[in-house]
Amino acid sequence: MAKILVVEDDKQLRENICEQLQLDNHQVRTAPDGLRAFEVLPFFSPHLILCDIMMPQMDGIAFIRAIKRHVNYRTIPVIFLTAKVAQQDKIQGLEEGAIDYLSKPFLFRELSLKVKNITSHQxxxxxxxxxxxxxxxxxxxxxxxxxxxxxxxxxxxxxxxxxxxxxxxxxxxxxxxxxxxxxxRSYIDIVKDYRLRKATSFLIQTDYTLQQIADKCGFSSLSYFSYSFKEANGLSPLRFRQHHQVRADLP
Missing domain, CATH: 1.10.150 (DNA polymerase; domain 1)
Incomplete structure (x- = not known):
């Protein structure tokens, strides 16, 4: 069983892919675009991402560029799902780091086999x-x-x-x-990334103080925690928490 994130703006297709993967005993999370997918990633560490190219807000190319720049996500393999079949489009996706393509419409059997082959190989x-x-x-x-x-x-x-x-x-x-x-990567980087992921969950899901989170996640000081978090996420822990609280309050 693998953990798979499906990023697809077509609701019906997204649900169909999710259902098929779950029938294959995979654990699945979904998102309608790249921005929403980034909100899923701190809570769900996928072994594989299936991603549409043409999406609103953040398309597939912008999304894969963003995850390849992120220390926590850049090693996750990406398969593009796309109706764009021009050779130039495929080359661009591969240059950005995608490992494969599925051209719409595709057979779910083909999808199952590609997912199985990639995750089994891992x-x-x-x-x-x-x-x-x-x-x-x-x-x-x-x-x-x-x-x-x-x-x-x-x-x-x-x-x-x-x-x-x-x-x-x-x-x-x-x-x-x-x-x-x-x-x-080095052992130090892996442990640091793990601690930052846990800290991200604490910031969003609990009311622990920043000092409590730093202590719970094994950072030697609050200043080192704040520096490391901002370096990885682009926002200080406090700004990150405020940002997600505002989004949670939106209707």
Whole structure:
């Protein structure tokens, strides 16, 4: 089962795609355009995004450019859904970072197979990298265990890679190689991104003070939390919370 975000402005098609993916046992969230999709991302970390190109407010090209610039989302693969079939349009999408196209109208069987192939490849790739890094038969539960340890030690600002290696019963070098090869980023960046995602949820869903959120998410100081959050999201934690409170109050 994969987590998939469907970004499509046609309500009927959006619902049909969602239904088909759910029948394939995937977890699905939807959005009618790129702007609304960005509001979903802090609460839903998809393995794959299916995105229309021609949409109001923020079209598919603008959306993929935005996610490729964002430290938390730039590694998520994107498949474009489009009625635009000109070769130049396809080349532009691929240049922006899309991994594939589905031309409308498409068969849902084709959609299912493409999603299956991409998400299965991601799992197989992880297992291959784990096997190369550890020299042992990889365990499918690695990612789950790693996430559980991050959550367990969320408030610990001293969650070093050495400590995590001990938690994972892996050597330091094996853990570093595994994370680097699979995610293409350092352990420090991954932990920081995880903490920022949790902080985003706290800002929107709770009335915790900024200091409480900084403490709960393992930031060593409020100033470091504020700096890191603004660097990643373009807004200070306070401005981000105010922005979403205003949107929530709109009819």
């Amino acid at each position: 799992t197989e790739f992880l297992l291959q990298e784990l096997e190369q890094a550890t020299g042992e038969k990889p365990e499918i539960q690695f990612v789950k265990l790693f996430s559980e340890r991050l959550e367990l030690h969320l408030s610990d600002p001293s969650l070093t890679v050495e400590k995590m290696a001990g938690e994972m019963n892996m050597s330091l070098s094996a853990l570093q190689r595994t994370i680097k090869k699979y995610l293409g």
